[in-house]
Structures are given as structure tokens and as C-alpha cells.
Amino acid sequence: MGLLLHAEGNGASTSQRLVKSFAPATGELLGEIHAATRDEAHAVVERARRAQAAWGVLPIEERCERLLRLRDALVDRVEEIVEVISKECGKPRGEALTQEVTVTVDLLTYYCKNAPRILAPRDIGLHLLKHKASAVHYAPRGVVGIISPWNFPFVIPMGDAVAALVAGNAVVIKPSEVTPLTIAKAKEIWDSTGLPEDLFGVVYGFGEAGQALIESGIQKLVFTGAVDTGKRVAAACGANLVPCVMELGGKAPLIACADCDVERTARAIVFGGFVNAGQVCISVERVYAHETIHDKLLSRVRDLTKELRVGNPEGDGVDVGAIIFPKQIEIAEKHIQDAVSKGAEIVTGGKRRPDGQFFEPTVLANCNHSMTVMKQEIFGPVVPIQKVSSEEEAIRLANDSHLGLNAYVFTKDRAKGKRIAARIDAGNVVINDVLLNYAAAEAPFGGVKQSGYGRIHGEDALREMCETRQVLSSR
Numbered sequence: 001m002g003l004l005l006h007a008e009g010n011g012a013s014t015s016q017r018l019v020k021s022f023a024p025a026t027g028e029l030l031g032e033i034h035a036a037t038r039d040e041a042h043a044v045v046e047r048a049r050r051a052q053a054a055w056g057v058l059p060i061e062e063r064c065e066r067l068l069r070l071r072d073a074l075v076d077r078v079e080e081i082v083e084v085i086s087k088e089c090g091k092p093r094g095e096a097l098t099q100e101v102t103v104t105v106d107l108l109t110y111y112c113k114n115a116p117r118i119l120a121p122r123d124i125g126l127h128l129l130k131h132k133a134s135a136v137h138y139a140p141r142g143v144v145g146i147i148s149p150w151n152f153p154f155v156i157p158m159g160d161a162v163a164a165l166v167a168g169n170a171v172v173i174k175p176s177e178v179t180p181l182t183i184a185k186a187k188e189i190w191d192s193t194g195l196p197e198d199l200f201g202v203v204y205g206f207g208e209a210g211q212a213l214i215e216s217g218i219q220k221l222v223f224t225g226a227v228d229t230g231k232r233v234a235a236a237c238g239a240n241l242v243p244c245v246m247e248l249g250g251k252a253p254l255i256a257c258a259d260c261d262v263e264r265t266a267r268a269i270v271f272g273g274f275v276n277a278g279q280v281c282i283s284v285e286r287v288y289a290h291e292t293i294h295d296k297l298l299s300r301v302r303d304l305t306k307e308l309r310v311g312n313p314e315g316d317g318v319d320v321g322a323i324i325f326p327k328q329i330e331i332a333e334k335h336i337q338d339a340v341s342k343g344a345e346i347v348t349g350g351k352r353r354p355d356g357q358f359f360e361p362t363v364l365a366n367c368n369h370s371m372t373v374m375k376q377e378i379f380g381p382v383v384p385i386q387k388v389s390s391e392e393e394a395i396r397l398a399n400d401s402h403l404g405l406n407a408y409v410f411t412k413d414r415a416k417g418k419r420i421a422a423r424i425d426a427g428n429v430v431i432n433d434v435l436l437n438y439a440a441a442e443a444p445f446g447g448v449k450q451s452g453y454g455r456i457h458g459e460d461a462l463r464e465m466c467e468t469r470q471v472l473s474s475r
């Protein structure tokens with residue numbers, strides 16, 4: 001690829017820091033982009049604000065119709081997008097296609113189809129002031145900032161951008177410094193659609209660029225990233241009174257009840273634990289298996305895991321790609337060492353591979369809550385399993401966490417599954433499946449506890465992209 005792009009703004013000086021993109025599977029330098037200075041970041045926001053002034057007053061039907069041009073362009077250029085995501089993130093092309101581009105296109109379609117209904121003014125009855133009429137209107141906020149991570153470098157920022165744009169806002173995205181080229185491709189495609197270029201701004205850079213975006217006068221921020229970063233970002237938003245959505249880390253428990261379909265559960269664990277090499281905020285991060293099915297489930301999970309082919313995602317039939325950077329490998333190794341020192345057994349995997357930034361998909365048995373692997377986010381291809389003797393114990397352990405993003409329950413008794421779901425502290429609970437809730441455009445997604453607050457996707461998220469305005473009048 002070998003790209004050198006300039007940050008948007010007044011032109012970057014050569015003394016500025018560079019954001020470098022490396023292919024995790026090969027170590028190849030894919031491109032470099034100048035990090036935006038504070039002034040440049042603010043200039044991008046200012047241009048976005050001017051573009052929004054014209055965009056925000058268009059009838060919503062017209063905005064939706066125009067945004068469908070973006071959908072057409074994304075579909076036309078899907079190969080290019082998949083290529084850059086797969087290279088820059090080290091994930092198999094099939095995952096880039098189905099979990100990033102397809103989900104974005106579906107979100108765009110859903111919002112363009114439904115936004116006129118969702119954002120239509122609503123009359124509300126007033127029981128005290130009967131002689132007055134009141135209506136709630138949804139007005140654009142202005143400029144929405146989006147700060148995003150590297151693990152889904154396309155669907156996360158683009159999904160948020162689509163909702164903000166449909167609602168009449170401009171967006172300014174600060175992509176992860178690890179995966180800047182994916183958004184550079186999205187920006188190139190946006191600019192080719194004839195939609196106002198400044199309506200979709202990008203600020204490249206590190207944490208400082210994100211901080212500059214928060215302090216630039218934006219009207220809302222959607223932040224996705226780690227819990228510790230989220231705390232700093234929320235504090236900065238507080239200092240600037242910027243309303244924000246926080247999409248932070250996860251430690252998704254999977255409860256395998258005594259009556260679960262063992263084969264289905266095992267397949268779900270292996271998919272949910274190792275897709276994107278486990279670098280997913282809603283990965284299966286810990287399993288609580290009822291003692292009556294534990295051994296059978298463990299042996300099936302082991303066999304299925306051993307079948308996974310690990311390697312460069314450009315190779316044929318690769319199931320598990322690269323780990324994004326060496327530090328993530330070290331984190332996985334530390335968790336495994338800690339678990340083994342406290343009595344866990346490595347059932348399969350457990351090691352980094354000598355041929356690059358890859359880690360063997362790992363299954364650990366005999367795990368318990370004294371181990372970091374059951375308590376802290378791993379964000380790598382490691383699935384720890386703990387045997388439990390009752391559903392009560394499983395629920396208690398599932399809730400013994402500072403995080404609460406996704407949770408999974410496997411049982412043949414759907415009513416019981418729903419009863420368990422109601423008792424788990426999580427923003428999203430999936431029964432007899434894994435991960436796919438993120439791909440449901442209509443379904444609100446987000447966390448509780450330190451997994452964050454606010455929601456993306458669905459009707460609530462679209463309304464949250466707006467200022468709620470009440471108009472009270474005499475009848």
C-alpha cells in the first residue's frame with residue numbers, strides 16, 4: 001500500500017507525529033498519516049459545522065435519499081474496503097465482509113428507511129394544561145465526534161456516523177491510531193459520492209487528537225474503547241459539558257445450563273471466543289458449565305478449537321487471523337500464566353506462534369474467580385471454563401464482574417433462558433446464540449456497570465443523536 005496521507009487541516013508540517021499502520025500478519029508498513037495538531041482538529045470541526053448548517057435544514061426524507069448514495073458506493077467498492085480492513089486489522093476477509101461492511105450497509109439501510117418515522121414530531125397530551133397542545137421535535141445537535149478503536153475499524157465509526165448523519169448532524173471521526181487507513185478509505189469513498197465533503201470529517205492521531213476533538217466545541221461524542229481510556233474521555237466530556245455515549249470493555253459470560261444442546265453450545269463458544277482472534281468487546285470471555293455436561297462440553301470445545309486454522313488472513317481457509325500488536329499477546333500470556341499458577345489446565349493452545357503475531361486459540365479448564373482470566377478483559381483468543389453445580393452459582397459468578405456488556409445463556413428451555421437473562425447484569429443478553437445482537441440494526445446496544453452508558457443502534461440511538469425540543473402552543 002505505502003500511503004502517506006496528510007491530516008485534514010492547514011497542511012501538516014514534517015515535524016508532526018506520524019500515525020503508522022502496520023499489517024499485524026506480516027509486519028509490513030502499510031502507510032503513514034500525519035497526526036492532526038490541535039488547531040487542525042479544530043479546523044476540521046469548524047468546516048463540519050459549516051457543512052451541517054445546510055445539511056441539518058434539509059427535510060429528513062431528502063437526507064436519507066442522499067445518504068443512499070453512500071450505501072451504493074460502499075457496495076460498489078466493497079472489495080477495496082474488505083482488503084484494507086483485512087490487511088490493517090489482520091482479520092480474515094470473510095469476517096471483514098460479514099461483520100463490518102455488511103453490518104454498516106444494513107444500518108444505513110435501516111436508518112434511511114425508518115428515520116422519517118422515528119424522528120417525526122410527536123404530539124403529547126398534557127393532563128394539567130388541557131388548553132395547550134404540546135409536541136416533541138427532534139432537531140439535529142450539530143457536530144458529532146466519534147472516537148473509535150482498532151478491533152472493528154470500519155463498522156464501529158461508520159455505524160455511529162450513519163446514525164448521526166441521518167439525524168442531520170455532521171460527523172468528525174478520530175479513528176484508532178492503529179488502524180487509520182480503513183477510515184481513510186471510507187473518507188475517500190465518501191468524497192466520491194458528491195455528498196458535502198466537510199460533512200464527514202476525519203482527524204487522525206493519538207489520544208491528543210481525541211482530546212482536541214472533545215475540546216473543539218462538538219455537540220456530542222460517541223466513544224468506543226477501553227475502560228481506563230473511557231474514564232479519561234468521560235472526564236474531559238464532563239469538563240466541556242459534551243454529552244457522550246461510552247461503549248467500553250466487556251467480559252461476556254456464557255452460561256451453559258444442564259439442559260443445553262452441547263454441540264450447539266460448543267460451536268457457539270468456539271465461534272464467540274475466537275472470531276477476530278478473540279479481540280471483540282462481546283467475545284465469549286468466560287464459560288460457566290453445569291457439572292452434568294461440563295466434561296462433554298469441554299471435550300467438544302477442545303476438538304473444535306483444534307480444527308481452527310491460524311495464520312495470515314490472506315491465506316486460504318484461515319479461521320483465526322493475527323493479533324493486532326505484541327502487547328495483546330503479552331496480556332494473553334500473563335492471564336494464562338496466572339491461571340496455570342492457580343490450578344488451571346491448558347486443554348489446548350496456550351502459546352504464541354513462532355511465525356509472526358499469532359496466538360494459538362486456547363482453552364483453559366479448572367478456572368475460578370481467583371484468576372485474572374475470569375475477572376479482567378482478555379481481548380485475545382483465550383476461553384476459560386469453570387465448572388458450576390447450579391444455575392444459581394452460574395448467575396452469581398456471571399454478575400461477579402465490574403463489566404456488563406454482553407452475556408450468553410444456553411438452555412433448551414426458552415422460558416428458563418429468559419428468566420436467567422433477566423437476572424444478569426448486562427446491557428445485552430443472547431439466548432442460544434453469540435455475538436449476533438450487534439448486527440441487529442433495530443436493537444439497542446450498550447453496556448452497564450463499567451462497560452459504559454448510552455446506547456448505539458436502534459430507535460433510541462437515533463433520537464439520542466438529536467436535541468429533544470418541546471413546542472407548547474395554545475389550541
Ligand code: NAD
Nearest residue numbers: 148149150175176206207210211225226229247248249281
Ligand atoms: P483505547 O481505549 O486504547 O483507544 C480507543 C480510542 O481512544 C483510540 O482512538 C485512541 O486514540 C483514543 N484515545 C486514547 N486516549 C484518549 C484520550 N485521552 N482522549 C481521547 N481519545 C483517546 O481502546 P482500543 O485498544 O483501541 O480498543 C480496545 C478496547 O475497546 C477494548 O477494551 C474493547 O472491549 C473496547 N471496545 C468496546 C466496544 C463496545 O462497543 N463496547 C467495541 C469495540 C471495542
